Amino acid sequence: MADPLSITALTIAVGEIIGSLMKYTKSVKDSRPDARKLSEELFALKGILEHISTQVQPLSESKRLGSSSSEFLTTTLAKTDETLRSLLLDLGEPASKYKRLKQKLEWPLTREKLDGHLVRLERVKSCLMLVFTSDSNALHRDLHVKFRDLTTSLEDNLKIRKDEKFSNAHQDICRWLAPISPTSLHLRASKARLDQTGKWFIDTIFKEWLWGHDAYQQTLFILGKCELSVFNSHAVDELISMSADVQDVTFGYFYCSFGDVATQDPTNILGSILAQLSGSNPSILERFWPLYEAKTNSRAHKHPLDIANIEDAIIEHMSGDKPVVLLVDALNESCHSETILKSISRIQSKLPNMRVLLTGTAYTSSVEQASIMNMSVRSMKDDIDTFIRFTLEDDDMLKRLSQDLKDQIWEVITKGADGSFRWVQLSLDSLRSLRTVKKIREALQTLPRSLRDTYVSILERISENDWEISRAAFLWLSFSNRSLTLDELNEAVVLEETSTVVDEDTKLISPLILLEICQGLIIQDEFGKVNLAHASVKDFLTSEWINSSSVQYFSLNPSIAGKTLMRNCLTYLCLDNFQSGYVHSIDSILEREIKHPLLEYAAHFWASHGQSRNFDYHDHQIVDKLFSSRTLPRRGNFGVWVQTLTPYVDVEMIETTHPLYYAASFGLVPVVKAILEASPDIDIDAPGGQFGSTPLYVACWRGNPEVVELLLRAGADPYYPDPSTGLTVFSIPQKPIFAHIKEILSKAPLIPRDVPTRHTRSETPYSETGSQPKRRALGGDIEVPKEDSGSQKGAQSTGIEQTLPARSSDPLPLLFPSRDEFLPQIIELYPQLQPALAQRLAQEQCQRYERLARMREKHSQDIKTHSCRSGEHCIAAGIDAASAPYRQDSTVHQGRNILVNSYQNCTSGEETSCVLQFPPGVPLPPVQRLPAQFECPICFELKKFIKPSDWAKHVFEDVQPYTCTFPNCPDPKTFKRKADWVRHEMERHRHPDAWACYFPECGLTSPRKDNLIQHLVREHKVRSETNMETLWEMIEQCYRKEPPREERCQFCGDNLRSEKELIVHMGKHLQEIAMPVLGIIKKSAGF
Structure with a gap:
């Protein structure tokens, strides 16, 4: 490779020659044409040299030039140097003075020399251009190779990414098809056996059956009372080994388990087998991709898998000469064994290359052409x-x-x-x-002589102190719908029907105590799941024999077990732990489920445990307790239940969905009946759930025919389109699982509509009256008016109401209840209250009653004398106060019916906006719409109200529910505004912020900054002309703030993290005590 320095030297030499030529053109007239020719050639040569100079270093580093190209370049540069030296010599300055003088007067190059130099320069340029072209071609070839390699690499990378994408999509659809994996059950079965046992079965019976050609050996059914899972796990391991050895065998396996309902579902079993078969034949999933993609659409219902569709896919894609093996273990532990066998028999009848291995305790006629093998003692x-x-x-x-x-x-x-x-x-x-x-x-x-005697011996060793939690553990593990973790089981066994809270005082001290107490009967696997140690444990606990044995206390009744678990789950969901309602972040949801392990199970499975049709009054009560908690903030326990079911939906859905939707979805026939009977005016087609579907639509989609018929009889509209699909219930898929639904819908126009009668809450649960929370308050619940009335119904009967005269038209007599008539109700509501505060609250309720009653009495007298200041807006005038609103607002409910209906829904917690507009106990305004001007039915003053919050604020000002909560307050009084009450408590009693006088000898502490400024000006003569920065520096030095501390509510005993939270919390208690007075007055006064 040429030296870059030599090329640079040549470039410099060219520059020097060009400089000599410039001198000649200035001094010798005849030199310009020749000098111009030489200059042009030299400039061209210089450009070539500079270009080569920039390319030499990269070429050297990448070693792109071969040895021949390098030598040719070196030779060419040597000739260039020789040419330039010759030209420079001819143009150089002579040594003698005479020749120098002659050079200034004449051009030194003859025509012959000039032509010679031009030819040599042209030849050098050509050689250099040849070198450059040769190098460029080599570079292009190298770039072509690089681009080709890069293209190949990108194609390989794209293929890898495409394969990864397909693999991820394949895994996703397999998880959808097979929500239950048999892997953990297979590991458990494999762990329970020795490799040395069962080999005789694999080496003889299994391999002969697998490779045999007898049609009657297509199915091998192993029967027996022993541990048959041992043989199934051996067979699975052998097939896995065959696949690893590239033997042409495709197989799928599954284990049924009595402790997990999902492992007994035929769709889950065949879906899992289908997913396993897709590993060797991905095309088997082609028909399921549209269903899976529809499932990923958040605004459409997920199509339920049709078991016939799975059967058809296996039949279509698994035919041929390649052996296909299906293995299903413990068929007897599935309540759908007949359905499973029919599906397998249909597949097998179409695929002669299929072998099926089944295990169970009893033979069934559904299996045709089966080879039966009884595992005997021998x-x-x-x-x-x-x-x-x-x-x-x-x-x-x-x-x-x-x-x-x-x-x-x-x-x-x-x-x-x-x-x-x-x-x-x-x-x-x-x-x-x-x-x-x-x-x-x-x-x-x-x-012990037998397994039964062994179980008796183990149970007899359990201490009597542990009987209750042990039996509870056996009940949960025998009849739960899925395997429980130890944390879940530990919470489940301590539940009682009267439980209201689960905390550290009620939990088991040792988390491992159950495994110790029930050793030999329950086990914990490597995945943290707790199960009965063997299916025979459940058989023993549910047998008739145990009822007459020494351990009869532990006997379990399968006929009532589901209802017992349902009640336990509902008791758990109704705990005070969950009264706070839904939360607003997924992290908070996860934190709640970690803190309360049983919550996820109770939320998902209480309804499936309660699908029996024999609900009694106690069952209705506990379900009603959960549904009635919707009136609590953030929907209370009901909101927690719904959010646990669907953690990723908006809280607006939780706020607006009626319990009827969930009862219809889960197929709770008794609950649906009770809701429809208790609320005949319910909007039966109200949308709900994450897709906004009607109860009828979701009942059809979930395959609940009895609920569908109930809803149709109650007036549900089958022609109402579903928002997520735009289809009616008549468009549900033509599948066997919907056959009964289709039959009912075909008769929908002929089904008579029932007209149920309304029941009060005392007669049946699920009634929709009452805007107050479930917690009992003084005077009972305040009910909401009917659509044709602007006034409220009377409150429910209380002890106080029984002592007051009730009239229909006469004015209220000036006879008022005493403090002693209110006091028992307040003490019953809040037994923890200090006596002094309870007596004051009762006294203020008396005064509140008297004040409001006198307002009503005065208005009655004004009506008689025609002197009501409201004029034509007076309620007694019979004019609709809202008929002439002074300003229209399209954002407010338009029309009286909308407002009233919306508020009635609000009382049951159905409308989010209403709950926010009207706090509990605030009556509905007697108007068609807001904004409006009307006479207040409480104080009978004519007022203008712009928005619902204005009305709520006015009601609180009339009732004045707030009072000081410090028993020894020297100035106890009621407050119209919550802000005034808060200011009183903070400044008079709590002092979270305080300003101490700047002058230490003074010792004054003020709760307000402006009071301290006045104090400094008046008492210490701090001039107002004082520099403001200096004054504020003084004030800041005076500031004292108490650190936030946890405080206990004296009403209910809850601990609050700060005074601010405590104030808000106690304000609700004061409202709860005061607001029922409105209903008491209305009922006793006869209005």
Whole structure:
């Protein structure tokens, strides 16, 4: 490679020659044409040299030039140097003075020399251009190779990304098709066996069956009372090994479990098998992609999977010569075993290359052409023998025993095993727990003779103090709809029907205590799930035999177990822990579920436990308790339940969805009946849920035919389009699961409409009256007016109302209840109140009643004398006060019916906006719309109201619900405005902010800054002309602030984090005490 410095030297030499030529053109007249020619060639040469100079270093670093190109460039540069030297010599300054003088007068180059120089320069340029072109071609070739490699790399990268995208999408659709994975159950089954056991089954029976050609051997049904999962897990492991060895076998497997309802669902079972088969044949999922993509649309209902669709996909794509194996374990533990077998039989009848391995405790006629294998005691004997010997040699405790004792243990247990691995395992476990050889020898003489006797022995060892929580644990683990974690179970077992809170005082001290108490009967797997140790435990606890045994306390009744769990779940959801209602962030939701482990299970499964049709009054009450909590802030316990069900929906959906929607969705027939009977005026087609569907639509979609018929009879509109799809219920898919629904809908025009009668809350739950929270308040709940009346209904009967005269038209007599008539109600409502404060609140309620009653009495007299100041707006004038509003506002409800209906819904917590506009206890304004001018039905003053908050503010000013909560307050009085009450408490009693006088000797402390300024000016003669910056510096130095501290509410006992929270909290209590007075007055006065 040429030296860059030599190229630079040549460039400099060219510059010098051009400089000499410029001198000649100035001094010699005839030199200009020749000098111009030379200059042009030299400038061209200089440009080439400069270009090559910029390329030499990159070419050198990347080694793009070959050795031949490098030598040619070096030779060319040498010739260039020689040419330039020759030209410079001819143009250079001569040594003698005479020649220098002659050079100034004549051009030194003859025509012959000039032409020679021009030819040599042209030749050098050509050579350099050739080198440059050669280098460029080499560079282009190299770039082409690089681009080709880059293109290949990008294509490979795109392929990888495409494969990853497909793999992720494939995993997503598989998770959708198979929400339950059999992997954990397979690991549990594999862990429970020894590799040495069951090999005889794989090496002989299984392989002969797998590769046989007998049609009657297409299905192998293994029957028996022993642990058949051992053989199924062996078979699965063998098929996995075959697949790893590139043997052409496709298989799918599943384990049913009595402890998890989802593992018993035929759709989940076949969906899981389909997902596994798609690993070798992805095209099997083609028909499910549209359904899956529809599912990902947040504004459309998820189409339920049709089991026939799964069957068709397997039949279509699994045909051929390649063996296909399906394995389903423990069919007897699924309540849908007949449906599963029918589906498998249909698939098998179409695929001669399919083999099916089933295990269960009893044969069913649904299986055709099946080879039945009964696992007898004799067939299990060798495996049991192997298991015992392995345990005696492997266990840390038992392997220390003498060989004679080991042989004795082997002999006793082998003789009593009777083919039961479970009995063998429990017997060895009991021997393992003993600490001396003597105890082991004695235990061998008294070992239980059967598995049933073993369970009795274990239960008898449980302390009587632990009976209650042990039985609760057995109940939950036997009948829960999925496996529970230990934290969930620990909360579940401490629940009682009367529980109102779960806290540190009610929880189990040790989180592992249940595993210790119930050792041998319950286990915790490696995934943290707690289960009964074996299906035989549930069989024993639910058997008839146990009812007459010494452990009959632990017997479980399957017929009432579901209802018991439903009540427990509802009791949990109604705990005071969840009265605060929904939260506004997913982090808060997760934090709540971590703090309350059982919440997720209770929210999702109480309804499925309660799908029986025999609800009694107690069941209705507890469901009503959950639904009635909608009147609490942020929908209370009801809001927590709905948010746990659907954590990613907007809280607006929680605010607006009526319980009827959820009852219809879950198929709770008794609950739907009760709601419809209690609320005949309910908007039965009100949209709800995350898709805004009607109760009828969601009942159809969920496949609840009885609910569908109930709703149609109650007047539900089947032609109401669903917002998410634009379709009516008549457009639900033509699938077998909707067949009954379709039949009912076809008769919809002929179904008679019922006209249910309204029941009061005392007669039946779920009534929609009452805007107050469920918590009892003085005077009872204030009811909402009907649509044709602007006034309120009377309050429910209370002790106070019974002592007051009730008239329909006469004016209220000047006879008022005493303090002693209000006091018992307040003490019953808040038993923790200090007596002095309770008496003051009762006295102020008396005064409140008297003041409001006198207003009503005065208005009555004004009506008689025709002197009412409201004039034509007077209620007694019979004119609709809202008929002439002084300003229209399109943002407010237009029309009386809308306002009244909206407010009635609000009382049951159905409309978010109404709950915000009218606090609990505030009556509905007697107007068609706001803004409006009308006579207040409380103080009978003519007022103008712009928005609902103006009306609520006015009502509170009339009632004056706020009073000082300090028992020893020297100036107790009621306040119209909450701000005045807060200021009184903060300045007179609490003093969170204070300003101490700048002058220490004074000692004055003021709760307000402006008071301190006045004090400084008046008492200490601080001039107002004082520099303002100096004055404010003085004030800031005077500021004192108490740190926030936790305070306890003296009404209910709750602990609040700050005084601000406490003030807001107690304000609601004061409203709860004061506002019912409006209903008491209305009822007693007869208005």
